[in-house]
Amino acid sequence: MIWLMLVTLVVVFIIGFRVLNSQTRRASKALTKRLNLEPVYVESLISSMGRVAGDEFVQYLARDNEAHIANGASVLLIYQVFIVDESDESLMFWRGVLRKAYLPTELSNEHVRLAMSFLRELEPDAQEMLAFRQRYNARFAPSDDDSPDEPHNNVYSLHSRLDRH
Numbered sequence: 001m002i003w004l005m006l007v008t009l010v011v012v013f014i015i016g017f018r019v020l021n022s023q024t025r026r027a028s029k030a031l032t033k034r035l036n037l038e039p040v041y042v043e044s045l046i047s048s049m050g051r052v053a054g055d056e057f058v059q060y061l062a063r064d065n066e067a068h069i070a071n072g073a074s075v076l077l078i079y080q081v082f083i084v085d086e087s088d089e090s091l092m093f094w095r096g097v098l099r100k101a102y103l104p105t106e107l108s109n110e111h112v113r114l115a116m117s118f119l120r121e122l123e124p125d126a127q128e129m130l131a132f133r134q135r136y137n138a139r140f141a142p143s144d145d146d147s148p149d150e151p152h153n154n155v156y157s158l159h160s161r162l163d164r165h
Contacts, residue, residue, distance in 0.1 A: 024054075027061035031076070034069050035101050045079050050121035057118045070103045074111040075118055082115075082132050083122060095140065105140065107133045 028042040046054045061072050077094045084090070098105045112133050116126055 023062055024058050027058040030064065031061055031069060031072050034103075035073055035076075035097050037097060041080065042076065045076055048079070048083075048122065049118055053118050053121055060118075071111065071114055073098055073101065073103050074107060075115045078107070078111065078115040078129070078132075079119060081136075082129060083119070083124065091136070091139075107136055109133070 024046065028039050028046065031037075031042050032039045046057060049057055057072070057075070060068055077098060080094050081091050095105050109130075112126075112129050116124065116129065
């Protein structure tokens with residue numbers, strides 16, 4: 001009889017836990033699936049946001065919109081590179097994650113504002129985050145001296161090749 005009550009208690013606990021966290025898991029899964037990452041990165045981000053901001057982030061991702069997923073990925077990049085680990089290896093890894101997912105790698109002012117909103121409990125400095133955005137975008141901006149005629153460029157015009165034959 002006691003074992004039946006214990007089993008019932010465990011089942012109720014598991015079902016309750018799954019129901020309470022189902023939206024968080026769905027939102028986390030949507031972002032991790034799109035980025036092809038382990039869920040621990042997104043779950044760490046959500047837990048560090050705090051209860052209210054984390055719920056807002058989950059609601060934001062739950063809209064199941066590609067733009068919201070891309071913006072959520074940018075917030076994840078800002079969190080991982082600006083707050084967690086500012087090393088060059090981390091920067092290259094997270095930029096590579098966005099590139100492999102075919103998401104925009106440039107950070108805009110809107111991304112910074114969104115990250116400031118969701119990460120408000122961590123109290124990041126707005127000026128430092130804007131400076132980080134400028135350094136990040138400047139580092140990965142295409143150089144102006146690249147021209148299509150240079151041999152190191154891997155983009156070729158099909159029309160120019162067809163005129164020779």
